[in-house]
Amino acid sequence: MGVTTVTTTKPFETQLSPALLKKAQCELGEDEERRQQVIEIIRQWVAQQPHLQRIRMDDYGIICFARGCKYSLEKMKTKMDLMFTLRTALPEFFAGWDPLKPQIQAALACGSFLPLPYYDQHGRKVIVMRPGCYDPFRHKPEDIEKANFMISDVMVLNDEQLFVTGMVIIYDCEGFTLNHFTQRPLSLTKKHMYYLQSAPLSPKTIHFIRTTSVFQTVHNVMTNFINDKMKQRLKVHGPNVESLYQDIDRKILPKDYGGDGMSLAELTDMWKKKVEEKRDFLMESEKNLRVDESRRPGKAKTAQDIFGIEGSFRKLNVD
Structure with missing residues (x-):
């Protein structure tokens, strides 16, 4: 998950409930004084980085x-620099961010990335990902990923709770075929997973449901790109969804999974409209969340430096 914001003159005022503020204090060591201190320190640090002068971040x-990095200043600096560097080096994900482009409209209409509107019984954000929801011969995987990242950026705009309670991901594998796997360059998947390590938040658990016959083959390939800590967070439920109810409150799950929440079709329409409404914000983000490599102290970083020709990738690093 990335965090993208626009500059504002308003001082940061948390909207967390008293219960969540207490949780942030107990688990993250957060209080009002520490919030203000970290804002000031990071602003001063960014101002001293010549290559980050295009970056626009507000206090939120x-x-x-800070919350995603448990208030570790060094970790924040590392993740910020890496995330914005990658957003610059990965135009296949972060360029052409106009949700009204026909190919992006078509990708949004597929519903590949669907955050649920309610939190689970542990207060966590639940995100449904559907890698088999589109025709791999009609849609480019890059367009699907662009749509997914746009939704992600819109999702975090007003969701403070996410960065305190965390998130879980449901991978709905229904419809996923070998064609989805073969039509998606492996280098694209590796870059995607590399980017995830720069985000300030990683999933608590990843649930795989409605798995298909090709799932195990793909699963074996994908787990080669992640470390043991993330592997322990993977949970395979098989072709059914009933065991998912033990982990996530059935009431918030989509009707398609036997829950009481919005259907997948309704969620798809909702997020497509939300992204369209935030068109100006997203197009500004594309321009203003980039690193100026010509001004980076030392050697500038290129995509080839980071990924190599076919990609010499580090494993996904999660905390």
């Missing part, structure tokens, strides 16, 4: 990073 964005 800094606090999201």
